[in-house]
Amino acid sequence: MKVLVADDDAITRRMVEGVLRRWGYDVVVAEDGDQAWASLQGDDAPQMAILDWQMPGLDGVEVCRRLRAQTGRPYVYVVVLTSRDTSQDLAQGAEAGADDYLVKPFDPPRLKMRVRAGLRILQLQAELMKSVENYKRADAELEQARVREVETGARIQQTLLxxxxxxxxxxxxxxxxxxxxxxxxxxxxxxxxxxxxxxxxxxxxxxxxxxxxxxxxxxxxxxxxxxxxxxxxxxxxxxxxxxxxxxxxxxxxxxxxxxxxxxxxxxxxxxxxxxxxxxxxxxxxxxxxxxxxxxxxxxxxxxxxxxxxxxxxxxxxxxxxxxxxxxxxxxxxxxxxxxxxxxxxxxxxxxxxxxxxxxxxxxxxxxxxxxxxxxxxxxxxxxxxxxxxxxxxxxDEVPWGAPLVHAEIIVTSELNQLQKIRSFVSEAVERGEGAELDDEAHYQLLLAVNEAASNIVRHAHGGRSGETIVVSSDLFTDRIVIRLSHHGQPFDPATAKPPSFDGTREGGFGVYMIEQCVDEVQYLSEADGKNTIRLVKRESTR
Amino acid sequence: MDMSVEQKGDVAVVSVRADHLDASVSEEFKRELAPVLEEHQFVLLDMGQLRFVDSAGLGAILSCLRKVSGNGGDLKLCNLAKPVRASFEIARMHRIMDILGTEEDALRAFSR
Missing domain, CATH: 3.60.40.10 (PPM-type phosphatase domain)
Known part of the structure; x- marks a missing residue:
């Protein structure tokens, strides 16, 4: 440990320096108060200072007072040397922040006792500081973890709950x-x-x-x-x-x-x-x-x-x-x-x-x-x-339920009716009342209706021709709804095989394409054995 | 179903003279194209007149592609109208078919 000895009296200074060195301390010396202060302000400054009260420049008590006024530096244990042993002096030293004092002249054992006491206090203080640091760090980590948890919680709530x-x-x-x-x-x-x-x-x-x-x-x-x-x-x-x-x-x-x-x-x-x-x-x-x-x-x-x-x-x-x-x-x-x-x-x-x-x-x-x-x-x-x-x-401002325009046609269960059905849908789209579909959306609706109708013709009546299929169109302000109804077998989309996109199988694209082409598709089983595929195409909001 | 075949170099260019290729005509399409596919290794389908192709039509073209590929040949498509191309894209078939712009582009692609 480094100890500063500041005394203008060379004899005292050497005596103190000598015994401290013998006891194994690292000693720096100062001949007056200004030197002492400079030494205490440097890097790797002494942790203990033995200051003579009366010195040229700053006196020991003043050096002590300045030390105590400083913040942000490690604590320096201060022992003041005095030749005046009055309680008034003692009070002045204590008020300046001195930790201990020694009355001159003093013998080495007395000095040793005071320095060792100071050393113990410094060690205890260092340990205390360390555990306070540790507590602070642990506390900060805990707080961080808590903040992270709340942030995660907020994200979970916003996205999932x-x-x-x-x-x-x-x-x-x-x-x-x-x-x-x-x-x-x-x-x-x-x-x-x-x-x-x-x-x-x-x-x-x-x-x-x-x-x-x-x-x-x-x-x-x-x-x-x-x-x-x-x-x-x-x-x-x-x-x-x-x-x-x-x-x-x-x-x-x-x-x-x-x-x-x-x-x-x-x-x-x-x-x-x-x-x-x-x-x-x-x-x-x-x-x-x-x-x-x-x-x-x-x-x-x-x-x-x-x-x-x-x-x-x-x-x-x-x-x-x-x-x-x-x-x-x-x-x-x-x-x-x-x-x-x-x-x-x-x-x-x-x-x-x-x-x-x-x-x-x-x-x-x-x-x-x-x-x-x-x-x-x-x-x-x-x-x-x-x-x-x-x-x-x-x-919405417009009443719901009733469409703006309703139309329907009756076709038979033959594939040559597909074109007629497509024309019917195009007429509805091109009527210009209600939802407006651009060319792309129009084609997608045609494709979806075509696939749905094709499925009904081929599968609903076991491939029989001459059965009745009713196709209706309902125009609303924001959407077009097409219904295809028949009295054949209902279609369960869950049984449709998914298409293979690598070209190894020709079928299975119909159901997939319907889903890609319209905003909504429902397979409804209604009263009296009537089955309906309901397709909804909405006006694009882009 | 009306279609015309014209030999250009190694390639048989088939022009489909119909407005739509849907389930009502897909079998006929396959039947009529079958002899062409047997006689020619390299076939180009000019789809310029088509305005509508459904999943059955796509399936028919796919079966033609497989037949030609099986003979070590190639089938390409050209002149697709925008909606017809949309059909291929919706079924993701544009990934496995060679679709080119004009007949010239396609013939050039064959010669590479």
């Missing part, structure tokens, strides 16, 4: 966002599409945020799916009512949620566009906003059920609401309405209603972005105190 709004729904557009307060959140939504005219939107909010909140959200979602499939299965394929689905989920999860001391609010909304009806089970969620452009008004839809996880005896009841083309429904979490401004004011449902009333005509994804921006402007913060979730469902 949050249902994405179904694109290309007939007659409705849906948009959704969620902005978590802690990267991963307890808000969730999901979408179940049952058929062309019916889909469910589920928006939920778990009390509690972070990973536990997200896990409970995921659990509730999985219970919803389980309840839905269980009820469909037990009721031989018919679609269960929302209140029955919620009843099953409630009986599955409420007891557990009570034990976990948490709860989830939920809004289960079923849109039936054939009946123009919304069926809603409101489990203590924020009121759904229904904007009616025909009345230029918004109304709040709210049930009187409590959240899931409140009471086991709750009976969940659905409410119904009719709607019209162009109507918009807005679902949201309380993170929107309870967002707080800097003056402590809440965003509130009225402000939200007004935003929606003014923006109801714009596309849903723009509307929810506008709402988010309004909340950011209101709170003057990009980070939210609570999870913020919005789902907007907008009904």
């Amino acid at each position: 949050l249902g994405q709004p179904p694109p290309g729904l007939f007659g409705a557009r849906i948009a959704a966002i969620t902005s978590p307060s802690q990267m991963i959140d307890g808000d969730f939504y999901d979408f179940f599409v049952h058929n062309e005219s019916c889909f469910d939107v589920i928006v939920g909010d778990v009390m509690g945020k972070g990973i536990p909140g997200a896990l409970i959200g995921a659990a509730v979602k999985s219970h919803l799916q389980r309840a839905l499939s269980q009820l469909i299965y037990s009721d031989r394929g018919s679609l269960p009512e929302p209140e029955d689905i919620i009843a099953v989920v409630h009986s599955d999860v409420t007891k557990e949620l009570i034990k976990l001391e948490t709860f989830a609010t939920l809004c289960y909304a079923r849109f039936d566009r054939a009946k123009m009806k919304l069926t809603l089970v409101d489990c203590g969620h924020t009121a759904t906003i229904h904007w009616q452009p025909s009345k230029d008004a918004t109304r709040l839809l709210q049930g009187d059920n409590v959240p899931l996880g409140f009471i086991e005896t709750e009976t969940y009841k659905q409410i119904e609401q009719s709607f019209e083309p162009g109507d918009l429904f807005f679902f949201y979490s309380d993170g929107v309405t309870e967002a707080m401004s800097s003056t402590g004011e809440m965003f509130g449902v009225d402000r939200l209603r007004e935003l929606i009333r003014r923006g109801g005509l714009i596309e849903p994804h723009k509307l929810i972005e506008r709402v988010r921006a309004a909340v950011v402007a209101f709170t003057q913060s990009e980070t939210f105190a609570d999870d913020l979730t919005c789902v907007a469902v907008k009904m």
